[in-house]
Each structure stands twice: as structure tokens, then as C-alpha cells.
Amino acid sequence: MTRRIAVVSAGLSNPSSTRMLADRLAQATVGELRARGIEAEVDVVELRELAHDITNNLLAGFAPPALEDAINRVVSADGLIAVTPIFSTSYSGLFKSFFDVIDPDALTGMPVLIGANAGTARHSLAIDYAIRPLFAYLHAEPVSTGVFAASSDWGARADEVRPLASRVERGARELAEAIARREPRAVVDPFDPDAFLGEGRSFGHLLGGLAGE
Template sequence: MSRRLVVVSGGLSDPSSTRLLADRLGEAAADTLRSRGVEVDVRTVELRAVAHEITNAMLTGFAADELADAQAALAAADGVVAVTPVFSASYSGLFKSFFDVLDRDALSRTPVLLGATAGTGRHSLVLDHALRPLFGYLRASVVPTAVFAASDDWGNDADLGPRIERAGAELADAVLARPEKGDPVAFGDDLPDFETLLRG
């Protein structure tokens, strides 16, 4: 049994605290899956590397090679980690644009773990006020725990570390609770038989 995780980092700088959080969340989920005997393939999509292709796709409706490859990886993922820096109290424009040019059904029912970074904890509500509605619109299955990391959090791993571990475990649970993408599912296999329906 194997699973595919895709980690999306919307960080713009290099190095980036957004990429650091994304990597740690992806590792936490992958480690939990491996501890349960599951092979894991982790793919990281760094949005700054495809920023020009995202803009071109918004203008032309066509995704060039590297962006198309990232979109295909996301559509085939069994679980996704999505992390954005906070700008003007919301996700970054690059992060939003990437999901704007993604096929609207690509993340349907896919387990997603959300994360965000900012300079101050005053932006922590971005997780519930911006990110959850976005992924709800995409019909993704967002796990309960999302992780926000302000600048001060990086010096307090006794608090940040357990949140990352809990969120990673929730994503792993959600990934294991559904069939692998690509597994054939016959229509009606999950429906009760007629006699059961009649009995109410």
C-alpha cells in the first residue's frame, strides 16, 4: 500500500518560514503513515518557481509544462498540505492564483491540511476566515487542526511542535480512511441492498 502526499508552499522568499512550516507538516503526516506500514511519496510544489506560469495561465487559460505537472500531481494526491504566507489579513495573491487555475474538481474529497505563517499572531484567524472557505469551495476534505506560525512561534517548539504532530496525524488518518485515488469503485458497492432499505 502506498500513498501520495503533495505539499504546496506559497512562500515568496528563500529561505522561507512558509516553506519550513510546509515541510514540517508534510514530514509529520508522512512519518505517521510510515509508522503504520504505508509507503509514502512526498512531492513539494514551490509556487514561487511557477509564479510566471501561474500568471500566464490566468491570462491564457493554458498551463505550461511545469505548472501542468504540478496540477496533475495535486489531482492525483491522496493528501495535500497547503501553506500560505499572510498578506493584508488573507492568503497571498500567488497562493490564491494557483488554486484559481486548478481544475475545480481536482481536490474534491481530497484530505487537506492547512497552514499559514505571518509576523504576528494577530493574523491567526486567516485559517478560519480565508483558507477554510477557499478549500470548502473546492470541496476538499479539510482536517480539523490547521497550523498557524507567527515569528515568535519558531522559538517555542514546545508549543508549535505538538500542533504540527497533531495536524500531521489527522491528515494521515484522513488519507487512510479513504481509498487510494485510482482504485476502481463500482457504482452502488457502498449502497445497502433493497431488503435493508425496506426494513428502514
């Protein structure tokens, strides 16, 4: 069965180095999965295109169709690659707002590879002090490697000890392993009585439960 990797990219410019990093992570993860005999497809969500919808969702309480579709694609994927530029020491506001409009339970158990980019490598720990806690709170399961790309990683003065390519490869391997370990992701329908009552149960059980019986 083909697995699906959702890629959320919060880059604002075009071309965007956030998207470049996201694409490399996605490509490498597909390659790592293929090496394990698993076919995977990549499903990219560009938050820039959804920025107005995300704000409207924050204000009006519901997701317009394009945003709802993107949210559904993300929460039903087998793995998530989430990449944001670092703004003022943390994820961008747009990136956070997207995760704010997703049901807080919807990413439970989701393998996540975190990526971030910024002008200098001095921001690199933001992955671990700012972005990782977000996914921990959501009960997602971010792999231990996060991949940070500074502007220099794309140019001449790149890190020569652990170049970007090897960091991408390591993160991708961890995500691929996490996806391979799991069954394909099943999405629970919240309107299925089995989902909110428990399998085969009746409303009487809710009443009885309250009475301690």
C-alpha cells in the same frame, strides 16, 4: 501501496518560513502514516517557481508544461498540505491564483492540511475565516486542525502551552488518519466516455435524458 502527499508552498523568500512549516507538516505526516503501516512520499510544489506560468495561465487560458505537471501532481495526490504566508489578512495572491487555475472539481474529496505563517499570532484565525472556506468551496476535505506559525514560533518567545511541534503533530495525525481511511486516489480521465456519459452509456442517453425519457 505507497501513498503520495502533495505539498504546495507559497513562500516567496529563500529560505522561506512558509516552506519550513510545510516541510515540518510533511515530515510529521509521513511519520504518522508510517506508524499506521503506510509508506508515503512527499511531492513539493514551490509556487514561486511557477509564478510566471500561473499568470500566463490566467491570461492565456492554458497551463504551460511545468505548471500543468504541478497541477497534475497535486490533483492526483492522496493528500494535500497547503501552506501560505498571510498577506493583508488572507492567503497570498499567488496561493489563490494557483488554486484558481485548477479545475474546480479536481480537488473534490481531497484531504487537506492547511498551514499558514505570518509575523504575529494575531493573524492565526485567517486559516479558519479565509483559507478553510476556499477548500470548502472546492469540496476538498480540510482536517479540522490548521497549523499557524508566527515568527515567534521559530524563536525564543514561542508558545509554551501548545508549542508549534505539538500543533504540527496534531495536524499531521489528522491528515494521516484521513489518508489512511481512504482508498488510494483514483484520477478520472475526463476524456473517457464512461466519465462523461456514465458507464456503458451512449450519446443517445444524453438526447433521451433531455426529452425526459
